Amino acid sequence: MNNELEFFKNNPPRCLDNFKATSVDAKNIVFDGHGQEVNPFFEIKCKCGSENLSVLGYWWENPDNKLNFFIGPISLKCVECSEENDLFDIKYHGYDAELGHGYYSARGEGVKKLFECEACNSNNFKLLTRFEYTEFKDDFPEAKGKEKELFTWFSLHGECSSCNSSVQIYEDECA
Numbered sequence: 001m002n003n004e005l006e007f008f009k010n011n012p013p014r015c016l017d018n019f020k021a022t023s024v025d026a027k028n029i030v031f032d033g034h035g036q037e038v039n040p041f042f043e044i045k046c047k048c049g050s051e052n053l054s055v056l057g058y059w060w061e062n063p064d065n066k067l068n069f070f071i072g073p074i075s076l077k078c079v080e081c082s083e084e085n086d087l088f089d090i091k092y093h094g095y096d097a098e099l100g101h102g103y104y105s106a107r108g109e110g111v112k113k114l115f116e117c118e119a120c121n122s123n124n125f126k127l128l129t130r131f132e133y134t135e136f137k138d139d140f141p142e143a144k145g146k147e148k149e150l151f152t153w154f155s156l157h158g159e160c161s162s163c164n165s166s167v168q169i170y171e172d173e174c175a
Contacts, residue, residue, distance in 0.1 A: 008040040008133060011148040015093045016129070019076070020045040021153075023076035026128055029166070038133040039080055043126070044087075045130035046078035052124045052161045053078055055115040055169055058108025070115055070170050071106050074156065079124050087129075088154055094174025098149040099142055105172050115161040115169055125169070134175075 009023040018111035026041040045051045054077045061068050090103045097103060114123040136152035143150055152175035158167050 001010060004038050004133065004135060005040060008131065008148060012040070013093065013131060013148050013151060015086075015088050016042060016044070018047070019087070019127075020047060020049065024128070024132070026157075029130075030130070038135065039130055039131075042129045042131075044129055046076075046077065046081060046083055048078060048081040048083065050078050050080035051126045052080065053127055054086070054123045055125060055127070055156070055158065056112035057115060057170060058110070059101055060106050060108060062106075069106070071108050072170065072172065073108065073112075074170055075112065076127070079161075088156070088170075088172075090154075090172050090174065093149070094154060094172075095152050096175050097112055097148045099147055101175075115158075115159075115168065117163060117165055119165040120159050120160060120163040122162035124161040125167075126161060127169075128157045128159075130155040130157070 012021050021042040021044055024041050024043050058071050058072045059068055060071045074087045075084055076087050077084040089098060090105045090107055116123050131151035133151050151171055155171040156169045158169045
């Protein structure tokens with residue numbers, strides 16, 4: 001497992017290509033997922049170096065329980081240089097998308113909305129991503145060479161740049 005974790009820390013998935021992504025230890029933050037032990041964490045910054053980013057996505061009301069959730073596709077906009085880049089889309093990223101299995105999560109369309117801190121309504125965050133992986137499977141030929149893209153859970157965590165509140169912004173099961 002240590003070799004796998006090191007591999008993923010040094011080989012982040014392509015959804016991070018438009019950002020400065022630095023591998024970090026974040027064991028003090030609680031994340032949902034499948035309970036796998038291979039979970040690399042990355043701090044996300046704009047290519048300009050700014051750590052203050054706004055998160056854009058969609059609000060969706062679950063028709064079964066009427067709860068509202070922030071869903072993807074997710075993009076990030078830099079507070080400093082105003083550059084906006086896509087971060088995560090369940091249709092294109094993760095285990096099921098990479099292997100052509102489709103996606104089963106709600107996915108927004110139309111005009112994206114800014115995610116706001118519940119404590120102070122700011123929309124500027126320092127961001128951390130988490131990718132959960134299962135162990136490598138040598139008997140799965142379709143996965144060969146795609147290992148870094150085969151994460152089974154994606155999480156986006158934020159620390160509000162205004163009030164320092166810690167918030168789980170978005171997560172999705174990818175397998």
